[in-house]
Amino acid sequence: MAPLIAIALLLAIAIALVLVPFVRSVARTVGMVDSPDRKRKLQDESVALGGGIAVFAAVAITFAATILIDRQFFGQTLGVLSLRWYSLFGAAAAMLTVGLVDDTWGLRGRQKLLLQCLIIAGLVGSGTVIEKLSLFGLTLDLGVFSFPITMLWLLIAVNALNLIDGADGMATTAGSIICIGMGIAALHFGSYLSVVLAFGLAGAQLGFLRYNRPPASIYLGDAGSMMIGLFLGALAIWSNFKESAVLASAPIAILAIPLFDSSAAILRRWLTGRSIYVTDRGHLHHLLQLKFGKKGMLLVVALLCGITTTSSVLSLYWNAPWLAGIGVMVVLGLCINTRTFGHAETRLLVNRFVNFAQSFTLNPKTCLTMKQQRRVPLQGVGQWETVWEPLVEFAKTHDLARVKIDLNLAWLHEGYHANWQSVRMPDRAHQLCVSLPLFTHRLGNGKNAIQIGRLDVVALAIDADAYQKIADLSDQLMDLTPEIDRIVSRLESVRPQAPAPVTLPVEQVSDVPESVVNA
Template sequence: MIDLQWILLAFMGSLILTPLVKKYSVLAKAYAKENERTVHHGLISRIGGVAIYLSFIVVASLFIEVDSTINGVILGGSIMFFAGLVDDLIDLKPRMKLFLELIAAIVAIYFGVRVDIIRLPFGITIDIGIFSVLFTLIWIIGITNAVNLIDGLDGLAGGLCVIVLIIIGSMAIIERRLDIMSLAFILASSILGFLVYNCHPASIFMGDCGSLFLGFMVSTISIMGFKSSTIMTLALPVLILMVPIIDTLSAILRRTLKGQRFMQADKSHLHHLLMRQFGHRNTVIILCGVTSLFGVSAFVYMINRTIGFFVMLAILFGVELFIEKSSMISNHYHPILSVSHWIQAQGIRLKNKRKK
């Protein structure tokens, strides 16, 4: 089992390093820029991911017994961290960021982080063969950018990643995967130390160096878990990461329908819509709560697949209703509500006919 000293050391490391990073930001002028999309005011450091990265790397190098796969994860994660740090300091072009994400993903795949077999619910197994590399690339780059996109409120990306990593680490205990458990818990602890300063109102942001690093690490650690497992299926990592996945897919559809580029930012993300109604802090709590519910449903699925499947459907149904009612994708996107309205209309017609 994991030594609690590791967790405490990772937490204390980022807790101590974060104020030092804030002081360095003054010299480097690494502050978050204010624009029409931001929700912060004043000069706030945007390289807080440095504290998370350093704390994780130091503790992991001291206590984790590495193999080829873990080396690939850490090396790829380091590439992603430094790419994000450069972007925080000098603003990289989107294409260059995507290229560096591709390089980091290829490094991880080269060292053995890949999905060869997809296990779907109810015992369905698919050997993806030659599409293994492509699928893994899409997964890693997709989740990396999903975490980056949802990093829009104080403590949101960090809070979601902590929950996801704790869920993955807990599942790894059931699967007796010490490597995954150690990576997940040490990284979660490193984030928690940073969150002390990043919770609303934040005095420091993680920046792209933090969100891209965390997105990459979460994506690779999650697929390590179900690669060789007979219990874990593709549905579980997808389910655990459902909030950033839904937000990203909605953004793609929304911008495509509006004729915008995917990389063109807006204020119609899931957290923006919730914040208008519930406020900053409550929105973060709600989204972390929803992620926790998805995580609980994943555990339920591991115990009883039938019950777990229907729990998943119920949560997804609720999320879909929110998306439609909030017009998150488009004012014209409401398939479930349209069916509901049609059924109500048919009921009214039948009542009118009976009265006649």
């Protein structure tokens, strides 16, 4: 089997090295490029997209060529190519197509999610179904939940790889190490075709990494990252046992880094009240790049993926399922305790849990008067307390039920979240809910403004002065605008990058900010 592994790995690298420059040239010619916008895409110049095409072609050619070589020279060691393999490559090609449409013309988040679900449903319908979960020695038959669990797992895998693909070389560095781990796991269980696919996919990404490492000249795009994620999700199911669909702890642990990043992103957005589709700069690669630089970020990612992959593989060969969990906990502990990644999300979660637990220990009278507050700097060094504290004082003096501020200055890698509220909130029917946008003025000419977050307010709707309180709060926000501008100006001087171009004329924000009121 070793010669076939070497053939798959080296052949995929060679094909990718040849195909990537060609795809890059075509992408630039047709205008399929990723242009900087100074908000989310902070590269200095436009970079070609479509790298996923080269990776997919390299994998498909390598897979077919390795099978032919096996039949010609190795006596069909790999066995028979069943229908599920054609279904997998068809689904991967469909996922690649959806990604190309998104990269070229753009899709709404819900549109992309719907298309992902349809493609995955087709793959699940063809026979790729998780029948059992085997976690740390315990096996659970899923029964009627097999189909929804499989759908959910593949969706998670597809989007986990997509979410970490936000820095040069990030997805391909993590993906290649994960694929090698999957290949070794499949080898242990005798799933030889999965071994070939895993090492072929690893080789294709390593070849692509030659052009994707900092400074990248081509990106995978959504097309490539979603396609790779689908392959990895299926391999996690297929690589465990030769003829049974079992999702075990080792493959899940191998995928720990992308799963950790995507879980933290979802948790961060849910706990702060943001949309799940909102742009921020709080992903693992963003924080690592700030701390270690572009090349240092890749080294740290390789180290973290190496730890989880090695511990997972050893757990298989030593028959010690707990070892995979130990590796994951070591990596998560390092990231959180060093405040490299996940620390802010952990604080948000702990604060929410503490407030919830505390509510069970208070008597009814105390609940009517007691307030809870949490402040979490999500990212950056901005002194946002000078904005937040006057708002809390206003809420106290005007007897508001809640004020919540959420700031997201993605182009400055800055985020802040704070919440002050009554332990016992008014009934929903008696709540006046207002959401006010927060602005800063663009530096330089002072004629434009950009939105940096929102202030959410809850007042007692049956209060006769409720409208006046909201009007007074709007005036308070106008008074705080110079302080907001001062903080942003200081941050700009520390990290000089042009602010996001999505601006509004200053006349539109000089009056009371428009709000959405739900009584």
